[in-house]
Amino acid sequence: MTFTEELKATAQAMVAPGKGILAADESFGTANKRFQKLGIPQTVEMRRAYREMLFTAPGIGKFLSGAILFDETIRQSTEAGVPFPTVLAEAGIIPGIKLDAGAKPLAGAPDELVTEGLDGLRDRIAEYYGLGARFAKWRAVITIGNTIPSRHCIEANADALARYAALCQEGGLVPIVEPEVLMDGGHAIARSLAVHHQVLHAVFDRLYLYGIHLDRIVLKPSMVIAGVDCPQQASVEEVARATVQCLRDRVPASVPGCAFLSGGQSDELATAHLNAMNQQFKGQLPWTLTFSYGRALQQAAMQTWMGQEANVAAAQKVLLHRVQLNSAAALGEYNPERETAVSHA
Template identity: 55%
Template sequence: MTDKLDEMIETAAAMVAAGRGVLAIDESTGTCKKRFDSIGVECTEQSRRDYRHMLLSTPDLGEHISGSILFDETLRQSSADGVPLTKIMQDNGIIPGIKVDKGAHPLAGFEGEKITEGLDGLRERLNEYYELGARFAKWRAVITISEDNPSQACIDANCHALARYAALCQEAGLVPMVEPEVLMEGDHDLQTAYEVTLLTLKTLFDQLFDQNVVLEACILKSSMVVPGADCPEQADVDDVAEATLDCFFNAVPASLAGIVFLSGGQSEIEATEHLDAMNRMGTLPWPLSFSYGRALQSSALKVWGANPQDNVKAAQAELSHRARMNGLATMGQYESKLESE
């Protein structure tokens, strides 16, 4: 375990190194179909392969992208030329990661709440994923805010599953990325989002401690503390940054390897601005980086979808730009004027 632990600690540190973050392209086939439908591209195994190959082969992407979360299908795929996508990633300095949960399903007895499934058989799957080249994994839980939710039972169940998953990851030599996402859906205000996020994170780290998870070899993927999308009073960039950091200071141990944010429905620019604002707020006990899906892919997807054969370089340029902007944000060096350069 010592050799594996040393490797995991090294991997976790590399994932959140200054100026770099994680590209999330682990959308399920169903979610990918929705994205492709929006650009008029048929969702087939080949089109998904071609799209993700386009992203992962972006020249010099590794300068700002440290790792990428893949779907099971992608981890096993090769390019049209027969080169494994994992090799393309490694040659580009990008660490392969893998989504391992089986999705969020209704929590029995608790209307409107969900529990993430996938622990059965996970040990065997993790060992296989390590052999296939993955060096970190991700498990997402969702917490919904409404008039009656979330319940403590929902938070407890999801955090316990996250901790059991994390322990199994470290047993297999994979860095666990634990993702308790507090959804933006709803009309709740900033204070409510803060209270739910704080309770969720405190519960999560209690569970991780109970399951003997080594925090120096663990990454938190967190939502930012933001009001619900339907809240009449939206918060400005500094309010979100202050609320999020205050929440983390009260719940996240300093020994954690790092924190990466999900974009959770934010626009590309909003996600970058929020990350930058937090990294301008003085010295922090953990690196703050990004693990964005749509907030890195949206522009590239639109450009590629307009002509998948001819627009590869143009789409890669869009991804490269967003990766660079977010890389600067991890160091508090982003400026809006750079968007037009």
């Protein structure tokens, strides 16, 4: 199979109906902060054991198409010595890799960020492909404020996303293109919609300019939602309508699917928003709408696990329940009443 055929097949598989992507690509710092809050030791072995708990949950491959790994994780193995990419692939889950080096202050743009990591990227892609990765992720961060985002910030991040995507497709990895508009701030949903329009317009303009094959990418957008400090929070239905309106205006039909980030929403709200989109617009959209959640899939399982081997089975059951609920939401079949009952499936 050529890279072209492989990329198309992988992109389609990543957004298969009723399946989503587990974002398990937390950096050392992020993973350790979450462990510290729960009193879990912040060690390499503990991070490895935690990822093993996630990846070996029985039946998880029925509901996940892919899992995004961090550099440390893609090189680790189960306690029995099986590499994590092999564990995932055998479960029917496509291994992916985070490629960006994080968002850093953007020169000449106070309070704004640009994502770095393009240096040496071609060689890193080749190495990760050899380790079993078949897709990648790059996250751009856009902040809403009184006078931001600036055009400078939007264009710089769009350009980096396009350069990353071009290198990925050259090297055999499907690029997840993630332009995240943060929920931080007091802005209303109308302001969020306007900024999402600007950002997605710039991103697809650059993807086109760089010759990116849009049928070989997956978009990972944020939802159009009011800032967390806004006194007027939009309803679930309003968020669904605004988000889909924006995607219809800005996302070409050739893109196979959109796998939303949760962006700090609660587990239940992220699921409800995804479900409302798929319920309201079932059969009307050219692309699949699914999930690529991190904390919104993992947090409850981590709190159950607590770093204890004796808690692994219970934590895996909690994880599977959360993933099942989001799988249902990706089909527009989520029932909020199931939130209170951990599945025994």
